[in-house]
Amino acid sequence: MTDTLYSIRMRASLGGRHIAGAERIVSRNETELVTGELVARAMTHERGTPDSVAVTVDSLAGKDISRVSALPVRMYETAGYIVGRAHAVRELARAGVTDAAARAALGMITGGASATGVNMRGAMVIDAETGKRLEPDKEAGVRARSVDYDPGFVPELKQALVRHRLDGTHFREALALATKVAHAPGIVAELCISDDPSYVTGYAASPANGYARITPLKETGDPMGGRAFFVDAARFDMDAFIDYMRETPVLVTGPLDIR
Numbered sequence: 001m002t003d004t005l006y007s008i009r010m011r012a013s014l015g016g017r018h019i020a021g022a023e024r025i026v027s028r029n030e031t032e033l034v035t036g037e038l039v040a041r042a043m044t045h046e047r048g049t050p051d052s053v054a055v056t057v058d059s060l061a062g063k064d065i066s067r068v069s070a071l072p073v074r075m076y077e078t079a080g081y082i083v084g085r086a087h088a089v090r091e092l093a094r095a096g097v098t099d100a101a102a103r104a105a106l107g108m109i110t111g112g113a114s115a116t117g118v119n120m121r122g123a124m125v126i127d128a129e130t131g132k133r134l135e136p137d138k139e140a141g142v143r144a145r146s147v148d149y150d151p152g153f154v155p156e157l158k159q160a161l162v163r164h165r166l167d168g169t170h171f172r173e174a175l176a177l178a179t180k181v182a183h184a185p186g187i188v189a190e191l192c193i194s195d196d197p198s199y200v201t202g203y204a205a206s207p208a209n210g211y212a213r214i215t216p217l218k219e220t221g222d223p224m225g226g227r228a229f230f231v232d233a234a235r236f237d238m239d240a241f242i243d244y245m246r247e248t249p250v251l252v253t254g255p256l257d258i259r
């Protein structure tokens, strides 16, 4: 019998503002270790010491687990964040996002995308044609959860990340998330800029072109960041999209193609 898996979610906030979050899928005997690691990460976060940390552990027994290959990764280093953002807009255009929609998303992410002008804890959902925001809750956005790497793939993943000097948690977690997002019904592309002031790398990802890791997408010390999920409004069902993002467990496997 295979071991039951558990989805672990962490969300940390300070004065109601999002500080940090993380999603994992682990076996029963890893739950204590991983919840401890995630609480420690939240309590030492560079965005501040949270006054509230929520950790949820949910059994995935009886759920169908989807296994998908990691998006192929291409790495781009640009002369500065303005060039980096222009490159992100081009990557999004190649995937089918209009210039207007890409620029609207960038403006909202860098200006504070929540209804109160701060970072959101989830992502905006944006019409890839018009740039219109579609998510029902503009404060929280839509959070993807229940995603991690297949344990059988982790040794190969670790080796590849060390070889490419990508062995921090940011890239590792972002690639898993972007891979899940790229399989969502109606998705066209995704744009991410971290909200950690010291982490200036971001990405544009799509099912068509994979994961473009772009450095930098912001200035060091800038606390603004966020995510945009661009969708094809003509073949889009918000309930099915949110249900997939929240409820479908996804384990990311190889092969890993990083260049």
Ligand code: AMP
Pocket (backbone or CB within 6 Å): 021, 023, 119, 120, 121, 122, 123, 142, 143, 144, 145, 174, 177, 192, 193, 194, 195, 196, 225, 226, 227
């Ligand atoms: P991070 O890459 O963790 O620095 O997150 C950057 C931004 O992406 C956050 O400010 C959130 O708005 C958004 N975000 C983080 N995690 C998720 C997630 N699991 N699903 C959707 N959006 C997320």
